[in-house]
Amino acid sequence: MPGAVKVFGSPTSAEVARVLACLFEKDVEFQLIRVDSFRGAKRMPQYLKLQPHGEALTFEDGNVTLVESRKILRHIADKYKNQGNPDLIGMGALERSSIEQWLQTEAQSFDVPSADLVYSLAFLPPTMQLDGSGGKPKAAYDGSCGEERDGRDRQGSRQRQRGGDPEMNAAHRQKVEEMQQLFEKSRKELSKVLDIYEQRLDEAKYLAGDKFTLADLSHLPNADRLAADPRSLQMLQSRKNVSRWWADISGLDSWKHVKSLNRPPSAEAPF
Structure with a gap:
């Protein structure tokens, strides 16, 4: 109906x-x-x-x-x-079992760290880059003073130059520090999951086999948010099989709709 x-x-x-x-x-x-x-x-x-x-x-x-x-x-x-x-959803018990396994992996291991990573990056300075090794932010080059500084220090410096309420500035610095800790934690967790995906996608075109299933579809929203920020996009692009998989599923008409x-x-x- x-x-x-x-x-x-x-x-x-x-x-x-x-x-x-x-x-x-x-x-x-x-x-x-x-x-x-x-x-x-x-x-x-x-x-x-x-x-x-x-x-x-x-x-x-x-x-x-x-x-x-x-x-x-x-x-x-x-x-x-x-x-x-x-x-x-698969045609037989074996296919359904594989799909269910990867659906649970997405819900239990991918969903939270990917959402936390996107959330933390929304608060952190856009000049902050992933260093690709341990989740630490790279120092960002500040052309106005001719030296490298951590992105967080640069933002704090601009606030001090503008003045304002010291308590608000302190609260902001504390928030940035919390977001940096969340970023480092979620990046480490997500990297482990994506490494597992990279290995799996070397064996099959999609997570549950050679067909696009709910196992892949369930990843679309959070993976799309990761891809929207260059700092997290490289986590997908740096893994050949994950990058190929993401280019495939993100190009589906259903997701474009x-x-x-x-x-x-x-x-x-x-x-």
Whole structure:
């Protein structure tokens, strides 16, 4: 029944984007009800009824309501297995087992460090570069004074020159230090995961075998965010097989459709 599938959320959310990519892959008609999870009391009443704590995603398919993106992927791929891409969930027990293994790897080992890395880079100075060895930032060259400085010191120096509230400056420096620690921790964890992927993708075209499946699709939102920043993009590009894999899956029409939806929320948009 057209319109039976509804997705409440914003395409800018990784959870929502993951589900939308799956719906496009399976050629499932759906209605996207855009909800900005940061607008507090202005959130849509029917969304708050479904999701009283205001999480990023709610999925409705007839009398089925789900809120966890990977459970939704499994539901879509299984219920609509006879339409769209037939390979997403696998054809037999062995294929499904492999797909499930890599889905769990994405959820347990890739999701958090990749999200934390992107989050930390949003706070750290854009001049900071990855050194490719231990996650430490490279010193950034400051042409105005003719010497190399750590990106964090340069930002602090500009603040001191402008003056301002010392307590605010101290709080900012503390925040930058926290983000640098988070960056170093998440980069180390993510590097280990990507090394495993590099080895796996030397054996197969995709993570679960030679077909694009949910195992690959579930990585799209966070990997896209990594690719959007040159400092984290090199983590993908420096691994030949991972780089090839990412170029392949990020070029899919389904993902291009999802990215085209990233515009300010409005009331409703049927698809």
